Amino acid sequence: MYRRGFTFLNHAFVLCFFLCLPLLFCAVNVWGPSLAVDPRVLRPFAFLGGYWLAFFHYSAYAGILYLVLRVVGLLGGNGAFWQQAYTLYAKAAFVAVMAILVYGAWNALHPVVRTMEHDTGKHLSQPVKIVLVTDIHLGSLFGRQYAAELTALINRQNADVVLFGGDQVDNDLGYLLREKSYEPLRNIKSKHGVYAILGNHDHFSGRVQEELELFRSVGFHMLVDEAVDLPCGVHLAGLEDFRSEPRNPYLEKLAGTDPGKVNILLEHQPRRFLEAEKAGYDLYMAGHTHGGQQAPLNLVTKRMYLLDYGNKKFGNMMGITSCGYGLWGSPVRIGSTPEIVVITIK
CATH class of the missing domain: 3.60.21.10 (Metallo-dependent phosphatases)
Structure with a gap:
């Protein structure tokens, strides 16, 4: 969905980065406690993996709506109008999810x-x-x-x-x-x-x-x-x-x-x-x-x-x-x- 809206996400490096984030989340939480490494060194990776989890969570909701849009577009002929609609939705979804993450990250650190x-x-x-x-x-x-x-x-x-x-x-x-x-x-x-x-x-x-x-x-x-x-x-x-x-x-x-x-x-x-x-x-x-x-x-x-x-x-x-x-x-x-x-x- 997001690659539809932003061409730079089609780069293999970006794809590999996103694929590594869930592995990073698991590594920090599963293997991290037993590693002989200062937790302050691992903490940035824990935050990065945690932000991925929230990004995935809200992207899943956006993805469901995207699938609904694609089905409606398919029934509507899947023409140029719908192609543009898919792209605009993908961009809007990415911006919305990132805005949610920024607010949620700030909110989480201000008790x-x-x-x-x-x-x-x-x-x-x-x-x-x-x-x-x-x-x-x-x-x-x-x-x-x-x-x-x-x-x-x-x-x-x-x-x-x-x-x-x-x-x-x-x-x-x-x-x-x-x-x-x-x-x-x-x-x-x-x-x-x-x-x-x-x-x-x-x-x-x-x-x-x-x-x-x-x-x-x-x-x-x-x-x-x-x-x-x-x-x-x-x-x-x-x-x-x-x-x-x-x-x-x-x-x-x-x-x-x-x-x-x-x-x-x-x-x-x-x-x-x-x-x-x-x-x-x-x-x-x-x-x-x-x-x-x-x-x-x-x-x-x-x-x-x-x-x-x-x-x-x-x-x-x-x-x-x-x-x-x-x-x-x-x-x-x-x-x-x-x-x-x-x-x-x-």
Whole structure:
């Protein structure tokens, strides 16, 4: 399609370059973690491969419309008018896809702070400010500098409690261990501590215990089917990822029994709103969805989850799903913006 619109794309060198991009994407994500190479050297290749993935994604939609145009043109005689129409469409599609990529690439690197307040009715002695951070995906795309910028953003919120909602690691610990990209997170300032759970990506490499120790070494309290009572009047429970424990008996077992405390459940995948409300939790926090990351994939996540993004009341419980701070695969966001969520509970 694109070669129809731009003759320079017919050159063999350009064709080989585009054919190599999917191989580059696979190489960085599959073999990269085990290579004895500084991740900062591989990162430009990870970005290039990621941009290819987004380019291919949106080009596929353009290609479908192009095929429809060709069929209509064929039925219309396929004359000079249609030949010109094919060429103009190909050019317009290329410009449109590139514009989407440029905007999405910029959007992916400019996180925002989403704020909200929630009255739990528990009459806390004073408001509690919670910072929720999910899906940071440290790895091939984002490393030490990224973690340092996140730490600075969190510290500007003056949090009472900081919660990490899983997927701290992208696919493999190799990049983290070589770059030590988790180390800047030790500088997070939180009055009552930093707590984290595991996500599906944290299990991909099969080195869960090693990851737990890494993050504990920088001051994280890892909650894997565990609960803790905080001095600010909060009972916090953290569940193992749904993929590892789809029928988790700890959801009910870990629910707090003190009616004066705010009962919070932290889980990576937003799948158990109704069960959490029934168990007596006041807040349910999750991530995982990335808000679809690249529209129109958000239409898929909306069908998959009761709440794929935002906040919504479920009976007496407030459900919160973040679209996450990080990304998977492609450093392009369309239809969602990377975020941390600041929740002030009363």
